[in-house]
Amino acid sequence: MADRVRLAFSRRARHYNAAASLQRAVAWRLARHCRHLPLPAGPMADLGAGTGLLSNALEQQRPGLDLLRLDACAALLEQGARQQTEASALASPAAAATQLLWDLNDGLPDGLDGAALLVSSFALHWLEDPCASLGQWCDALAPGGWLGLAVPIAGSFPQWHQAAAAAGVACTALPLPEGDRLLAVAAPRLQLRLATSLRFSQRGPSGRSLLRPMGAIGAGSSRAKPLGVGGWRRLEAHWPHDPDGPRSLSWDVLLLLGRRTPMGLKR
Numbered sequence: 582m583a584d585r586v587r588l589a590f591s592r593r594a595r596h597y598n599a600a601a602s603l604q605r606a607v608a609w610r611l612a613r614h615c616r617h618l619p620l621p622a623g624p625m626a627d628l629g630a631g632t633g634l635l636s637n638a639l640e641q642q643r644p645g646l647d648l649l650r651l652d653a654c655a656a657l658l659e660q661g662a663r664q665q666t667e668a669s670a671l672a673s674p675a676a677a678a679t680q681l682l683w684d685l686n687d688g689l690p691d692g693l694d695g696a697a698l699l700v701s702s703f704a705l706h707w708l709e710d711p712c713a714s715l716g717q718w719c720d721a722l723a724p725g726g727w728l729g730l731a732v733p734i735a736g737s738f739p740q741w742h743q744a745a746a747a748a749g750v751a752c753t754a755l756p757l758p759e760g761d762r763l764l765a766v767a768a769p770r771l772q773l774r775l776a777t778s779l780r781f782s783q784r785g786p787s788g789r790s791l792l793r794p795m796g797a798i799g800a801g802s803s804r805a806k807p808l809g810v811g812g813w814r815r816l817e818a819h820w821p822h823d824p825d826g827p828r829s830l831s832w833d834v835l836l837l838l839g840r841r842t843p844m845g846l847k848r
């Protein structure tokens with residue numbers, strides 16, 4: 582994981598859960614799709630787990646599951662563990678979740694070979710080669726094992742791209758993977774139960790106010806050179822807006838749920 586990205590997430594780790602409303606909503610939704618899956622034996626993990634929004638949602642919706650939280654950012658993993666301890670001190674004591682500090686750009690750890698369940702939300706797009714990583718995740722599943730994925734894809738932030746083009750400034754959004762390319766990796770490897778792209782839109786008084794939550798959770802890193810004050814002003818002036826004033830920002834999120842062909846069954 583690039584040090585710059587890790588540093589940005591680390592700095593905001595304490596504020597992640599309070600500000601990550603979209604991530605929380607998507608995690609809950611993905612967990613609902615996963616809660617009744619017939620799982621074979623094998624390890625289970627939340628890849629790029631951060632503070633564990635997805636693994637917590639899944640363990641709440643399907644008591645008895647125990648997912649490894651894997652992430653390259655120690656501060657987010659620690660924050661997740663701290664919040665879990667605080668929550669369990671209020672309710673009945675729960676066993677501490679298992680965690681692994683791991684860079685997913687190096688593939689998956691050997692311990693996840695033959696996985697029964699791999700889930701991941703809002704993490705794949707941070708990796709150097711999302712298609713290659715997705716292929717590795719599918720291939721690590723046990724026969725009959727499941728992959729549950731949520732990832733923002735290209736086509737997100739149309740308002741931001743439009744404003745930048747009209748203002749003649751760079752769009753500093755992180756480039757996102759193409760949904761079709763991700764599907765082309767998953768479809769030959771998995772029996773897909775769900776493959777759908779959902780649009781989430783947020784409204785606010787200005788473009789900057791809509792981008793602020795990304796910075797607030799440490800997800801504002803970009804490969805592009807940051808805009809100066811003048812660039813931001815031009816971007817804001819060209820941000821498309823509704824007739825009654827508010828601006829909006831939309832995310833396209835690919836939800837994918839698929840199963841590796843069980844042994845003995847033909848695809």
Ligand SMILES: C[S@@+](CC[C@H](N)C(=O)[O-])C[C@H]1O[C@@H](n2cnc3c(N)ncnc32)[C@H](O)[C@@H]1O
Nearest residue numbers: 582604629630631634653654684685702704707
């Ligand atoms: C926006 S957060 C999402 C966290 C969590 N899945 C959620 O839904 O709230 C992106 C996560 O991906 C992790 N990440 C980014 N690059 C990574 C890498 N190379 N290896 C492991 N984790 C990575 C970050 O540390 C961060 O926890």
